[in-house]
Amino acid sequence: MISLPVIATLVGAYLLGSIPFGIVLTRLGGAGDLRKIGSGNIGATNVLRTGRKGLAAATVLLDGGKGTAAVLFVAWLQPGMALWAGAVAFLGHLYPVWLNFRGGKGVATMLGVSLAFYWPAGLAFALVWLAMLALSRRSSVGGLSGAVAAPAAAAAGGQFDAALVLLGMTLFVFWKHRDNIARLLDGTEPKVGEH
Numbered sequence: 192m193i194s195l196p197v198i199a200t201l202v203g204a205y206l207l208g209s210i211p212f213g214i215v216l217t218r219l220g221g222a223g224d225l226r227k228i229g230s231g232n233i234g235a236t237n238v239l240r241t242g243r244k245g246l247a248a249a250t251v252l253l254d255g256g257k258g259t260a261a262v263l264f265v266a267w268l269q270p271g272m273a274l275w276a277g278a279v280a281f282l283g284h285l286y287p288v289w290l291n292f293r294g295g296k297g298v299a300t301m302l303g304v305s306l307a308f309y310w311p312a313g314l315a316f317a318l319v320w321l322a323m324l325a326l327s328r329r330s331s332v333g334g335l336s337g338a339v340a341a342p343a344a345a346a347a348g349g350q351f352d353a354a355l356v357l358l359g360m361t362l363f364v365f366w367k368h369r370d371n372i373a374r375l376l377d378g379t380e381p382k383v384g385e386h
Contacts (some may be wrong), residue, residue: 208287212257213233216253220243233295260280260307306314315343316338329375329383
């Protein structure tokens with residue numbers, strides 16, 4: 192049976208992950224309701240469409256920080272649950288109860304989980320994300336590429352349990368980017384800064 196502390200840990204990780212920092216920051220910054228801007232997504236790419244680069248950068252850091260905090264805090268309390276807590280925080284970001292389960296696409300939060308649990312996977316994620324973003328000028332290409340790099344790096348480092356969990360997260364990232372992928376295939380995906 193699953194114990195009460197395990198349930199409490201996972202619920203806490205989910206609630207942490209479900210904090211919609213993009214919405215909170217744009218409202219506090221006077222940029223309006225993020226869900227009514229651009230794509231309506233709550234992530235940093237859509238925050239950037241408000242023209243507030245500082246808010247977009249803060250959204251990336253805080254969304255990534257949710258994943259990092261979930262892993263590190265639970266590693267301190269219950270080490271065997273750390274990666275699962277990170278995965279549940281990631282799911283909280285994708286499907287937050289506060290927003291009728293319509294959340295972000297998970298790239299920054301997955302990066303945060305990767306960095307905290309197995310930093311070489313997180314480093315690979317970040318480097319590939321930035322490199323592909325710079326080459327393509329498309330946020331989705333960078334995020335999708337980074338999400339593939341993380342489980343590959345974990346597997347290369349012999350962290351096979353982490354690789355499997357990260358691979359599951361990668362599949363969710365691809366699912367949440369399915370509209371972006373369709374636009375990439377038909378050549379209509381906007382570059383960063385375009386609407």
